[in-house]
Amino acid sequence: MKTTDTPPADTTGERPPVTKTAPAPAPQEKATGRTLNVFSHGFLILWAFMVAMPLLWAVMTSFKTDKEIFSSPWSLPDSLHFDNWSRAWTSANMSDYFLNTIIVVGFSLLGTMLLGSMAAYVLARFEFPGNRFIYFLFIGGMSFPIILALVPLFYVMQNLSLLNTLPGLILVYIGYSLPFTVFFMTSFFRTLPTSVAEAAFVDGASHTRTFFQVMLPMAKPGLISITIFNFLGQWNQYLLPTVLNTEPENKVLTQGLVQLAVSQGYKGDWSGLFAGLVMAMLPVLAAYIVFQRQVVQGLTAGALK
Amino acid sequence: MQHGKYRFIVGFLTAPLAIYGLFVIWPFIQSIYYSFTDWSGLSPEFKMVGFKNYTRLWDDDVFWKSLQHSVMLVVLLPLVTLTLALFFAFMLNVGGRRRKNAAIAGVRGSAFYKVVYFFPQVLSIAIVALLFQFAYNPNSGAINSFLKAIGLDSLQPDWLGDPDLALWCIFAVLVWCTVGFFVVLFSAGMASIPKDYYEAALLDGANRITTFFKITLPLLWDTVQSGWAYVGILALGAESFAVVQIMTVGPGGPDYSTTVLPLYVYQKAFRDGQAAYATTIGVALLLVTLLFVAVVMKLGRRERLEY
Numbered sequence: 001m002k003t004t005d006t007p008p009a010d011t012t013g014e015r016p017p018v019t020k021t022a023p024a025p026a027p028q029e030k031a032t033g034r035t036l037n038v039f040s041h042g043f044l045i046l047w048a049f050m051v052a053m054p055l056l057w058a059v060m061t062s063f064k065t066d067k068e069i070f071s072s073p074w075s076l077p078d079s080l081h082f083d084n085w086s087r088a089w090t091s092a093n094m095s096d097y098f099l100n101t102i103i104v105v106g107f108s109l110l111g112t113m114l115l116g117s118m119a120a121y122v123l124a125r126f127e128f129p130g131n132r133f134i135y136f137l138f139i140g141g142m143s144f145p146i147i148l149a150l151v152p153l154f155y156v157m158q159n160l161s162l163l164n165t166l167p168g169l170i171l172v173y174i175g176y177s178l179p180f181t182v183f184f185m186t187s188f189f190r191t192l193p194t195s196v197a198e199a200a201f202v203d204g205a206s207h208t209r210t211f212f213q214v215m216l217p218m219a220k221p222g223l224i225s226i227t228i229f230n231f232l233g234q235w236n237q238y239l240l241p242t243v244l245n246t247e248p249e250n251k252v253l254t255q256g257l258v259q260l261a262v263s264q265g266y267k268g269d270w271s272g273l274f275a276g277l278v279m280a281m282l283p284v285l286a287a288y289i290v291f292q293r294q295v296v297q298g299l300t301a302g303a304l305k
Numbered sequence: 306m307q308h309g310k311y312r313f314i315v316g317f318l319t320a321p322l323a324i325y326g327l328f329v330i331w332p333f334i335q336s337i338y339y340s341f342t343d344w345s346g347l348s349p350e351f352k353m354v355g356f357k358n359y360t361r362l363w364d365d366d367v368f369w370k371s372l373q374h375s376v377m378l379v380v381l382l383p384l385v386t387l388t389l390a391l392f393f394a395f396m397l398n399v400g401g402r403r404r405k406n407a408a409i410a411g412v413r414g415s416a417f418y419k420v421v422y423f424f425p426q427v428l429s430i431a432i433v434a435l436l437f438q439f440a441y442n443p444n445s446g447a448i449n450s451f452l453k454a455i456g457l458d459s460l461q462p463d464w465l466g467d468p469d470l471a472l473w474c475i476f477a478v479l480v481w482c483t484v485g486f487f488v489v490l491f492s493a494g495m496a497s498i499p500k501d502y503y504e505a506a507l508l509d510g511a512n513r514i515t516t517f518f519k520i521t522l523p524l525l526w527d528t529v530q531s532g533w534a535y536v537g538i539l540a541l542g543a544e545s546f547a548v549v550q551i552m553t554v555g556p557g558g559p560d561y562s563t564t565v566l567p568l569y570v571y572q573k574a575f576r577d578g579q580a581a582y583a584t585t586i587g588v589a590l591l592l593v594t595l596l597f598v599a600v601v602m603k604l605g606r607r608e609r610l611e612y
Contacts, residue, residue: 040400040412047393048421051485055424057447058436070445074454119321122314134318141329143534145542145594147567148587149332151574152339155346156332175328178321207313236429239543242550243575254431258551261435270439281432288427292420299426300490 058281062274069270084275092264094276096249097256104166104252105234108173112230113223115174116181117189121211123182124189125197135186141179150243157244164247172240177230184229184301188222189215228291228298235284253280336584346580358585368586370561371569374472375590378479378540378565379597383533386480390487391529393422395517397488398495399503411496419492422485430482430544434551437478441465441552465553468562475548475563479540487532494525530605537597541590542567566590 061069062084064077088094123135153172154163162168196218200210216223238254245251251259257276264273288295340358344351362368397415412418425433440447441464449461465471498521506516522529539545546567550556557564557572566586574583 040396044418051421074450115321118317122317126314145590147570148336148591151580151583152335153332172328175324178325238431238547254429284427
């Protein structure tokens with residue numbers, strides 16, 4: 001950032017500070033600001049380019065023929081080969097992978113939110129012996145390496161006949177999503193005023209009813225954030241299904257794609273694989289672009305606590 | 306609010322605790338126990354062998370390689386990711402042209418940059434790894450053909466096939482997919498720092514680099530610290546497993562040049578049928594993780610600044 005001595009490249013369009021409230025900067029400071037601007041745009045554009053290019057390259061490649069992919073990786077496709085997409089969707093089982101993912105994420109998201117906010121509510125609002133212990137038991141799960149537990153878990157699942165089944169995977173997703181959900185929702189419930197719940201209770205509502213009809217609606221902003229967080233985490237999950245769900249017809253999207261990469265490698269159907277990749281990528285990116293603000297809030301909320 | 310309180314507490318805690326206990330806590334406890342047995346995972350029979358797995362670990366070259374790579378990732382990944390993210394976030398927030406009234410200003414189009422930078426965060430690590438596996442392809446991948454197109458025909462590395470380069474390729478992918486999140490996170494933190502602080506400092510003759518180290522970084526330190534812990538855990542855990550397992554030959558190759566601890570646990574347990582030994586490697590990984598968290602807590606402790 002040592003650009004102080006360089007003369008500014010661009011002097012047009014620069015307005016002097018007009019109001020009196022602004023401190024009049026020294027001319028040298030002004031020059032620094034200008035070169036800094038060029039400099040910072042340069043770096044920011046470079047990184048934006050590096051992030052966007054691989055993604056655009058994948059989209060482009062998914063419309064090419066295999067021959068084009070190998071002979072000219074960076075040129076535009078001669079025509080849009082939509083057959084890559086239909087081939088990936090049907091013969092490469094992408095439709096099944098999507099369906100499995102939707103089932104697993106749907107149920108586990110519901111379960112995580114329900115059980116997670118129930119536990120968090122009790123831990124945040126009620127004094128009882130063991131409260132702290134249970135809270136830290138949940139929190140501790142956030143920093144432990146999951147792979148360590150997966151070795152015995154594999155055999156626990158086998159003994160319960162849950163290995164390679166979708167219900168088994170759903171339960172495991174719930175279990176491993178609980179630590180962060182409980183952590184986040186506990187601190188959220190603590191910020192809510194106690195008077196409303198007390199009033200409801202005085203009016204004769206049971207604890208359970210107070211929770212579902214008064215507290216949960218009040219906790220909506222927190223619930224939205226953590227739902228988005230868990231949705232992306234579970235939708236993109238790779239480690240858990242790779243270990244616990246190896247039955248070919250039960251595979252979820254992420255492992256299905258890796259499977260596809262291996263099998264298409266033998267068949268040489270790279271265009272079909274790229275179509276599958278882009279197919280998996282686009283819905284999430286599209287949803288992100290539409291719900292940008294909520295997604296960013298959901299994912300950064302935990303880090304700012 | 307005492308009426309039926311305990312019945313309610315038990316009713317609400319039973320289901321979450323049962324699932325969490327059975328699928329998370331119980332396996333963790335078991336895994337430490339299994340590390341002292343000779344269990345293969347294939348048959349239900351096993352016996353206690355004391356510290357035999359641990360002495361075997363001590364003499365296992367692949368373990369030391371995996372440990373070395375995992376330690377490298379946990380030290381360098383947070384450093385590089387957070388430095389880049391702080392740099393970009395600072396550029397977004399103070400790199401702008403001066404506008405009337407403001408001594409510092411964000412760059413134009415900062416919203417656009419933030420949207421693009423965040424893309425990798427919403428994609429699955431599996432998709433990212435597959436994508437880069439093809440980008441690194443030495444013959445027709447995006448990177449080498451790009452190099453060719455700009456006239457660097459002589460520079461056509463083998464990337465993932467080169468034992469000296471493969472781990473750095475993995476590292477680059479991990480940086481690629483984590484920087485954006487922290488740019489957005491830090492940028493939100495920087496935007497909430499009052500502008501007068503910068504104005505006062507600039508008026509007193511401080512340059513922008515000084516304002517970064519004296520104002521921005523101290524006020525942002527809490528966020529940086531939790532980011533540090535987060536990236537480190539990611540570098541030791543599922544993320545590095547996925548990238549190495551999907552992208553590299555072997556996986557973990559060539560010649561064990563990219564193997565990491567979580568991958569080695571996975572291979573010992575589910576490829577080689579040595580479940581007990583796998584949990585021993587896992588215990589080592591647990592110790593590295595706890596050590597890392599302790600270091601972050603210790604080094605990261607600063608006086609908390611209120612503003």
